[in-house]
Amino acid sequence: MAVTTCIFDAYGTLFDVSAAARAAAAEPGRAMLAGCWQALAEDWRVKQLSYSWLRAVAGDHTDFWTVTQDALDWALERHGLDGDPELRARLLALYRELEAYPEVPGMLAALRDRGLATAILSNGSPGMLADAAASAGIGGLLDDCLSVESVGVFKPARVVYDLVGQRFGTAPDQVLFVSSNGWDAAAAAAYGFVTLWVNRRGEPVDRLPGRPALVLPDLSGVPALEVF
Numbered sequence: 720m721a722v723t724t725c726i727f728d729a730y731g732t733l734f735d736v737s738a739a740a741r742a743a744a745a746e747p748g749r750a751m752l753a754g755c756w757q758a759l760a761e762d763w764r765v766k767q768l769s770y771s772w773l774r775a776v777a778g779d780h781t782d783f784w785t786v787t788q789d790a791l792d793w794a795l796e797r798h799g800l801d802g803d804p805e806l807r808a809r810l811l812a813l814y815r816e817l818e819a820y821p822e823v824p825g826m827l828a829a830l831r832d833r834g835l836a837t838a839i840l841s842n843g844s845p846g847m848l849a850d851a852a853a854s855a856g857i858g859g860l861l862d863d864c865l866s867v868e869s870v871g872v873f874k875p876a877r878v879v880y881d882l883v884g885q886r887f888g889t890a891p892d893q894v895l896f897v898s899s900n901g902w903d904a905a906a907a908a909a910y911g912f913v914t915l916w917v918n919r920r921g922e923p924v925d926r927l928p929g930r931p932a933l934v935l936p937d938l939s940g941v942p943a944l945e946v947f
Contacts, residue, residue: 728840736817787811838861839863895944908929915931933946
């Protein structure tokens with residue numbers, strides 16, 4: 720079957736997860752953050768993902784906003800910035816309005832022009848996703864924002880990927896699933912989606928049961944893919 724529906728992971732795929740720390744570090748009076756913002760952003764992201772996986776395995780679900788705050792608290796303490804509640808609040812506010820990668824609006828518009836359905840499937844809570852899509856100006860280019868909150872477990876649980884077929888009435892091979900997370904792309908491939916890994920860092924493919932069918936360095940080449 721031909722692909723009719725394009726599903727995107729949100730954080731790290733459409734939205735730049737480093738943007739909050741980068742923007743805060745550029746503000747006046749942030750000298751300590753300016754010296755470590757890249758490492759802090761990386762630690763924040765690693766812990767955010769780790770906490771989601773651990774909660775999924777343990778059956779101890781909470782919303783992704785709570786996970787995001789817990790991960791930030793760990794990262795702030797690691798870098799000696801946990802004594803600055805104003806900085807914490809600022810970073811969290813900026814995370815609600817992350818920048819989209821530059822190619823995202825044009826890429827989504829091109830897919831829509833071809834008559835393809837487009838949506839997000841994310842660990843993010845509905846409020847987080849709505850805020851990010853609105854801030855980036857891409858809400859009107861998406862048919863839906865699907866959140867794991869409707870099933871109460873984080874990716875890569877299979878019930879999360881089930882949400883796509885339930886919403887769009889598609890078979891797995893009618894879906895192009897796009898993620899910058901290698902583990903997510905692998906899980907989606909094992910599920911049966913046609914999967915594109917956006918390998919922005921040039922990393923090796925994860926050694927997991929599924930392998931992405933396609934690999935690109937960014938999203939700009941998505942509309943020209945031969946799967947449509």
